[in-house]
Amino acid sequence: MTRKEAAREIKRLSELLRRHEHEYYVLAAPTLSDREYDALYDQLASLERDFPDLRTPDSPTARVGSDLSSELPEVEHTIPVLSLDKAYAHEEIVAWARKIQGSSGAEVSFTVEEKIDGSSMVLYYEKGVLVRGVTRGNGLKGNDVTANVKTIRTIPLRLARAVSVAVRGEVFLPIDEFARINSSMEIPYANPRNLAAGTLRRVRSSDVAAVPLTIFAYEGFFTGGADPKSHVEVLSLLEELGLRVSTRIGLFSADGELGGKLSSLRERHPEWTFGDFDAMVRYLGAQRETRRALPYEIDGLVAKVNELDRRELLGYTGHHPRWAIAYKFEAPEGVTVVQGIDVQVGRTGRITPVARVRPVAVGGTTISNVTLHNQDYINMLDLAIGDSVAVSRRGDVIPAVERVIEKNDTNSTWRMPDRCPACESGLVVVGAHHFCPNRDCPAQVRGRLLFFVGRGQMDIENLGPETIDVLMERESLRAPADLYAFDYGKLAELPGFGEKKISLIRAGIEKSKAQPFRVVLQSLGLAELGQKVAELLVDSGYRSIDELLALADAGSVEALTVIPGIGEKTAQTVLEGLRRPDVREQIERLRAAGLSFVEEARGEAAGAEQIFKGQTWCVTGSFERFTPRELAMEEVKRRGGKVVASVSGKTTHLLAGEGGGSKLEKARAVGARIVSEEEFLLMLARAPEPKRED
Template structure:
């Protein structure tokens, strides 16, 4: 067969199989038997093997999983993937509604969607072709898992229109796939996954896409990252557009005219959710109007126009067999209940938090008691109460020790604290936990340095503080348990890559008391370098709105330590970045910028800047970059092929610039 004839056959087969997949995995209305699909797929594979130049990125053959990856590349999201605030009862939902209406008026409607218990991902399509997929990560930076996402058959490799778009959704493992996977793992003598969410996340973070392909994952898309030039004005319209483009959305969604309809929808699903073929852990409620979403805005972590209603906690009865003590990185000694494993809220639970000694006394908890355990979604399981009437007399009272279980130092209870604390700065448990915190995702995010590896390196005396991580060598690592050549090389590359992190990651990783991830970013933005922050006074720190006296005092005390100074010098010598790399907050000098406080809309195709670059530069100068034109818009920047937004701006008499004018002003 000649190439031209083969090309027609291949394209026809690709289009036909993609349509059959869409019918089967998205519409759930298969039009041919599985055997016929498999026959056509084998035929396509044979053609593509004979004519490899005809294999395209949207071919169904690309779903079987490509070559094993060395490691996941980092991906910076074009716009943040924010988390949602939570509601736990009707009062919380009505309070959310009240705040929304106070901000935008009473003419507001909502869209309710099932909150799928899976892994949040973002998918980018260029000219209709699936180009990249990534995990949520920390909301700003995720991991490139494109090859693994291609194995999910409900993700179209080519949209129904040649559109450039970024869509977001939840990848999940259906209950049947989860049961089959765990059955196979148990037959092989392996530890089963605790729940479908962990199984989905583990599958998509496999370095071998062929393993991900065997897991039979699925996805529901729930939003566009940016409506761009689509003309969409509401969230519900956006979901309808995703349907038309061939994406799989959840059909159980409902548009509600008011909060009473929202509450009725929520109450209905509390009862119906066990009948679903997948796990959900709540209902997401969103303001439908995109203009109203823009008015409401976001906090640093969450949109003000959406909330996640979490289903009521599930309670079960089990036996408390022991109480185990652990020492955290701040020295707090925490008791944990060791339970007879029991299934609750979709997870097998064998441990539960007891918080502190006062709680144990208050609830009269004894070893051997029958206890009620509660868990809701991701919330840590807790012991609710004891079934004292079931006691046999063999139960044993628990007493907190007077000495640290790790280093035998005296435990103290600081003023106004209920927790017992080990104040020995050389306590091995605190050092180990501090190391684990330093490499964690929200801190330096070093892939391959999980809790087990850190513990191993610490016990082998290869690391004693965080600076030692940057001194590790191939020779030190290759001899360790479960560390082959590929693992060692990947780990060393990840350590090297972490050196270029922005300052806030390092600050959070250092574990300064009272300084969380958000405060670390605020400090990094304000002072820009470690040196300037280290010499900041109490007065300079408390002058910042988000920094209170207690936190400021903690920062000053931290940097006064000689040991801290030596540690920072070691890190800097190792090549760890000591400066802030993100956009700085709008300062007083920026208030003189033309853009400060103005609402700007970008439309059409820009030639010298990408849309995202223009947006970032404008926001750095204090502008609010909006997605649609309204009476509140101050300026529209129109590139080539600008459409309805330009026309609306002209109708409203809004100032319009071309890209050349924008660039001139940005350079001032």
């Protein structure tokens, strides 16, 4: 293909993909199937690889993010990014509207929009292209998070028209996504807002791309290409340009008709609510009551003057626009004082600051400790010891500091200590977190031992924190393997260790040797190698530590990333962990102690002949006998084969059903054997699984 042809093709594919993304993510009405989309995407990505200089910064492939680190520089806002005046009763909102109407000659209308509880964002578009995404910051300056913002699929990288506009919006995470992501986090976030804000501040945009953030745009400041007269027009324009705008909007005026001007809007927006000021009172009250049923969190409503010329006349106070007001719903909160900030050292060395607060009752429970996550989080709150703070417990999750109500006398912000409180090592910063780099740090050693024996890992009964502390202090136990080499009889000399207790500990140690390989694997406590990843590895056919160690030595990241659910970062981190000499030593010592480092295939245990051993299978298309097609993959696994999600150089077989697409070509290219359903059934018939006794 010539360069010119490539340029034309890249343009065509980009436009197609962009249109589809808009249909899919914004309109929720896709016209392409996922498979068609993926095929177009792959074509574009491969053209861009061949002609890298033709890749545009707003290419749909830019969505996947990069691992480049950014320092989140500060930039000045070019539009007013003020906060809103607040009211806590809906009567105040209507009184505010009546007052503005009263002081105005012409009729004024008011929009009421949901105040999404997310992270406020300003998107700067120049001639239709997204040039900058900036957090609200202090209103004058915010953090440049452009790379992160580009991973949010509902934010167009290019608008439908070449207008220049600064768009304000709220970036947020839907409640169900929050629940899903938060449940797998080592330190769960208190609420979707904190997770959204925290994600936007991540240094690696690929981490951001993994979180399905979305946006509602709610304000546009046009500097070229459009001249709207009302807020309602602004919203329509934003929508036409490709931005996501909420459809839950109310429009009210004194007589509810605005001199007949509303009838066309009523037709265009049947989903909106229209009416007079009495209807506005009802609307505010109803919205407040029904907010729990929304798929996202809102913390209030915002009423705004609709007519932009009227807004100009009203202007601004020093802090707020006079043409808008927020109606805040109160969250269950308590006010207390930060009495101290403790620094905890986790088993990975991660330092977590925890605020000790004067105990306060919130939503039926008493809060006395509140995690502060990391220094960034504390900076965001501008928090210090002695500050008065609002703490909350939203839903049934862990308590959080919502905001500082009054600073302490010194008006300072708490700083992370330079040294580890447990071992005095100088702390290092990785991403948003501080770490103690000393793997022999007593706090980390203790954390690792407790993790290893804990529930969900080796689950060794009768080895609680007190016993671990004794073993560390008196007997210098350091590593999990030491637990298996120790002569527990020696404990009889110590107070509190009777014969019965010692025999129970011994029994627990013995019993742990029967834990399956997958449990042993995740008990090693390696980064990214938790329960889920351990299961994925073993179920994908990596049923012995030696296979994994060989992968680590070879650095075969791709062998792991083809497993559905394992991303590149996870694969790299896991293999790095398995290459560490201290980890190798632990593994060998634990193996010598009799722990399981091999797991039989499920089918092997049932007696199925391992005819697919050493083979790597991928599947494409649909089947007559295997619906869903995972059933076919189960048969492969039972007979000793590995199963992967995409074809790579390591793939030996492709099971191809009806309508297999690009995988077929790829399989041919890498020389994998292509197996039809019929042929596959014959293979299975040659190695039947014996009927179970039951």
